Amino acid sequence: MADRTYRWLLVTLAVIGLSADQASKYGVFKWLYRDGALSSGIGNEHDAVPGWFKFIAQFDPDAPLCDCGFSALQTWSAPIMPRVNHGALFGLGQGQKGNANGFFAIISVAAAVAIVIWGTRKHTASERGLMVALGLILGGTIGNLYDRLVFGGVRDFLYFYRIEWPVFNVADCCLVVGAALLLIQAIFVPSVPETAATTPAPAECPAPATAEAPKA
Template identity: 35%
Template structure:
C-alpha cells in the first residue's frame, strides 16, 4: 500500500473540508427558497393555470405563465408524481452519502453541482408532497409541481413550462456530465496524510 492509499484508508469518511458542508447547504437551501418563493409569488400574481393570459417579457419568446406539472422535469412522465417524490427522497439520501460518506465533497466542483441538484430536489419535492395544495384544487395537483417560466421559439416550438428548481437540476446535471468527460479539468483533490501517518509510512518503507 503506497502513501496515498494509506492516507485514504486511514482518513475518516466524514473528514472533508468543513467549508464544503456550508457550500452544499448554502446552495441547496438558497436554491430551494428561491424556487418556493418564486412559485408562491408568481401564482399569487398570475393566479392558477388558465386564469390569466401569458405575461410576456419578450413578446412571443419568453414569458410568465402558471402551470402544474404532473410529471418530472419539463413534463416527462405525466401522472407519476408520487413515484417521482419517492425517487427524489432516495436521490437526496444518495447525494448526502456520495458527498460526505464516499467523500465526493473533496471536489468543490462536485459539491457545487450536488448543492444545485439538492436545491432543485427540495423545491420540487415540497410540491410533490402536496404542501402547496388547497381544498378546491384538482385532486391530481396534490403531487403536481408549480411551473411558471415559458420559453418558446414559436407557437409550434414551445418548451414545457418550468421553474427555478428544474433549472437547478439541469445545471447541476450538466456539471456532473462535464466532470465525467473532463475530470482532469475540475480536479478531485486527494487528502494529504497526517504528519504522523506520513512518518509511519516512510519508516515502514525503509
C-alpha cells in the same frame, strides 16, 4: 489540503435553490392570479420577452384545496389550486397524473437521501466542484418534492413559447445546471484518489550523519 471540506457549499446552495424556487412559485402564481380575474378562464400570463418568453400560471377551479394544514400557505390567498405538472422534466409522465406524481416523489426522496449520504463522505466533501453540483441538484430536488407532497404535482411557470419548450421552474433550472456541472466534473476534472486525499504522506527520514575525516 486533505482536511479541507466544502460541505458548506452543498448546504448553502441547496438552501438558496430551494428558497428561490419556492419564493418564485408563490410570487408568480399570486401575481398572475390577480385576485381571481382570470383572463382566459384557466389562468393568466405575462409576456416578459414578446415573441419568445412568458410567465404563465394556470389554475384548476375544479380542484379542492388540499386539507393538510397548508391551505393559507399553499395558494397565497388564492381560493383555487394551481394546475400542476404531474410528471418530471420536459413533460415526462405528465399524462399519468397521480401515478406519475407518486413515482417521481419516491425517486426524489431517494435522490435527496443519496446526495446527502454522498456529500457527507470525506473524499467527496473535499471536491469543491462536486459540492456545487450536488448542492444545486439537492435544492432543485427538494423544491419539486415539496410541490408533489403539498400540491400533488409541480408548479411550472417559465415558458419559451417561440420554440415550444416545455414549461419549467427554478427547481428545474437547478437540476439541469447541477447535472451539467456533475457531467463536466466527471469528464474533464481528474479525480484525486481517495487514499491520496486521506492518507498523510510518510515523514522523510533524516539523512545519516557522515563522519568527518580526521584533520592532518
